[in-house]
Amino acid sequence: xxxxxxIPCLDIKNGMTVKxxxxxxxxxxxxxxxxxxxxAEQGADELVFLDITAxxxxxxxxxxxxxxxxxxxxxxFTVGGGISELKDADVLLSAxxxxxxxxxxxxxxxxxxxxxxxxxxxxxxxxxxxxxxxxNGEWVVTVNGGRIPTExxxxxxxxxxxxxxxxxxxxxxxNHDGVKQGFANEALARLSEELSIPVxxxxxxxxxxxxxxxxxxxxxxxxxxxSIFHYKEIGIPELKQYLxxxxxxxx
Amino acid sequence: xxxxxxAIIKYNAGNIRSVDNAIKRLGINAQITDNAEIIRSADKVxxxxxxxxxxxxxxxxxxxxxxxxxxxxxxxxxxxxGMQLMCKHSEEGDADCLGIFDVDVxxxxxxxxxxxxxxxxxxGWNNISNVxxxxxxxSLEDKFVYFVHSYYVPxxxxxxxxxxxxxxxxxxxxKDNFYATQFHPEKSGPVGEAILKNFLAI
Numbered sequence: 477x478x479x480x481x482x483i484p485c486l487d488i489k490n491g492m493t494v495k496x497x498x499x500x501x502x503x504x505x506x507x508x509x510x511x512x513x514x515x516a517e518q519g520a521d522e523l524v525f526l527d528i529t530a531x532x533x534x535x536x537x538x539x540x541x542x543x544x545x546x547x548x549x550x551x552x553f554t555v556g557g558g559i560s561e562l563k564d565a566d567v568l569l570s571a572x573x574x575x576x577x578x579x580x581x582x583x584x585x586x587x588x589x590x591x592x593x594x595x596x597x598x599x600x601x602x603x604x605x606x607x608x609x610x611x612n613g614e615w616v617v618t619v620n621g622g623r624i625p626t627e628x629x630x631x632x633x634x635x636x637x638x639x640x641x642x643x644x645x646x647x648x649x650x651n652h653d654g655v656k657q658g659f660a661n662e663a664l665a666r667l668s669e670e671l672s673i674p675v676x677x678x679x680x681x682x683x684x685x686x687x688x689x690x691x692x693x694x695x696x697x698x699x700x701x702x703s704i705f706h707y708k709e710i711g712i713p714e715l716k717q718y719l720x721x722x723x724x725x726x727x
Numbered sequence: 728x729x730x731x732x733x734a735i736i737k738y739n740a741g742n743i744r745s746v747d748n749a750i751k752r753l754g755i756n757a758q759i760t761d762n763a764e765i766i767r768s769a770d771k772v773x774x775x776x777x778x779x780x781x782x783x784x785x786x787x788x789x790x791x792x793x794x795x796x797x798x799x800x801x802x803x804x805x806x807x808x809g810m811q812l813m814c815k816h817s818e819e820g821d822a823d824c825l826g827i828f829d830v831d832v833x834x835x836x837x838x839x840x841x842x843x844x845x846x847x848x849x850x851g852w853n854n855i856s857n858v859x860x861x862x863x864x865x866s867l868e869d870k871f872v873y874f875v876h877s878y879y880v881p882x883x884x885x886x887x888x889x890x891x892x893x894x895x896x897x898x899x900x901x902k903d904n905f906y907a908t909q910f911h912p913e914k915s916g917p918v919g920e921a922i923l924k925n926f927l928a929i
Contacts, residue, residue, distance in 0.1 A: 478845070478892055479852040479871060516916065523854055526861040547748050552873055552914045572744045574914065597778055599848060599875045612805050643875075672837065674846045695751060697851065727852040 479727045480691045480719070481521035481698035483676065484705040484709025486511060488527050488557070491537045493706070497670060506706075509544050515553045515705070518712040521727055523549065524577070524646075524700060527557030528621075535564075540570050554602055560585075565592055569600065577602040578648055580619035583626055583633075586640060593641025602676075603642035605634060607663075608650040615663060622650040630663065631670060638671050645671065646700065648678040656682025656704070666696035684710060684718045691724050708709050730905040731927060733757035734769035736796070739778065739786045745802055746775045746806065749913035749923060763795050772799055775913075777830030780832070780878070781820025784812060797825055802929045803905050810900060810907030811878055819878050827905050835893050845893055848877040855888040855898050855910070862887055862899060862906050862922060863929050870918045872910040874898075880909065 486493045486508055493506045495655045512523050525545065528540040535558060542555055555568050556577030576596075582589050582603055592601045606622050607615045607630040615630035634645055647667060649660035659680040668675045674697035677690045681701035690696045704710045716726045735746055750757045750773075757773070758765060760859045766772055775784065787793040796803065796813075799921045812824045817832035824832070835847045852871040855863070860900060879896040882889065887906070888899035900907040906926060912919035 477853065478849060478874075479854075481851050546745060547751070550749065550752065550914065550916050550920065552875075552911075572748060574745065595731070599777065599850070643848060668844055670849055673848050674848075697846060 517534035598643035652680030661694035668695035781822035803906035
């Protein structure tokens with residue numbers, strides 16, 4: 477039976493791993509290749525590397541890093557951050573990335589999803605959606621790391637990215653991210669029911685129970701987290717044993 | 728195994744590099760090539776693949792790689808789309824394929840109730856059972872490997888491993904010198920490495 481996936485996310489700036497608390501207050505926590513290999517050994521099912529470097533030179537550093545990751549890590553990994561054109565994705569594919577994630581650039585130019593799915597296949601394209609549940613009771617899609625609200629709404633946008641050819645959705649709730657009080661399970665369950673492609677849940681993991689909830693109540697296919705893994709608040713082997721004990725299929 | 732001559736068939740498919748990287752981690756420098764002589768003289772041939780069946784088959788026909796692959800006598804390992812293209816026909820783009828395995832590739836269909844919330848594509852780690860030598864050994868029974876696919880090969884007389892997603896299908900095939908896996912051994916951690924080692928030791 478298909479296992480639920482546990483995915484550590486590594487934010488990369490200037491070739492080093494960082495984690496933002498609510499996307500600000502950045503601290504360095506290590507070398508990405510070393511940390512990625514360690515996670516693979518620990519039983520992580522996949523890795524996500526997000527480049528939060530804005531500069532052109534930084535982009536080149538990131539592509540070199542992706543090449544080193546591909547040489548050293550024997551599990552699948554997704555890379556994202558600053559991908560706004562086909563050629564950005566092509567560079568990362570050639571460097572050895574298994575998937576790329578696109579976020580703000582897809583909101584601004586939805587055709588990019590079609591083009592990427594057509595050029596590289598749907599399995600290569602992860603549509604990342606950052607959304608915030610607002611005071612009017614609506615899930616508003618945001619861009620630029622959650623800073624700018626858009627006209628788009630979570631469920632209609634998720635449907636659209638699926639129909640344009642995205643192979644997976646990575647949904648981050650900006651209300652839950654960094655707060656460690658659990659994932660946005662209600663919204664996640666609705667996404668999972670309305671879409672036929674896999675949904676990766678992001679934002680809110682604080683303890684092992686939150687992963688059990690996201691796979692049962694939230695019906696997610698994968699759970700992604702950063703700081704709780706980086707700061708060793710939760711160990712992946714312990715987390716998997718806990719999930720197994722609770723009847724959830726994990727590798 | 729260091730001096731083994733491994734050819735990875737180069738064609739218009741995505742991420743061939745990851746297979747090369749995995750082989751390198753086993754201490755072997757493979758050649759990524761579409762040169763018929765090099766492929767024919769290799770000790771082992773790997774036919775990887777990520778992409779769409781009908782356009783890839785058209786490409787293989789234009790380059791003559793289709794006939795070459797069918798004529799190979801040394802151990803050949805097809806991976807993912809590579810395995811599907813070694814079958815007779817694929818529903819993906821209604822493509823006639825190489826016909827090494829006389830079986831047709833079908834698209835997954837979700838059950839109408841879908842209580843388990845299954846998805847297409849199947850993306851992630853699933854287990855392999857009823858595994859057969861020599862690609863697998865008993866220690867690999869029930870182990871998890873990494874899959875990404877929307878089309879599958881039904882169970883047939885060449886099934887070398889089985890996996891269940893909406894139904895039980897062939898996650899590996901074997902006939903004569905031809906071997907194939909639907910999953911990606913190059914992305915399947917230590918289990919995948921063991922399978923690649925087994926293939927290289929055939």
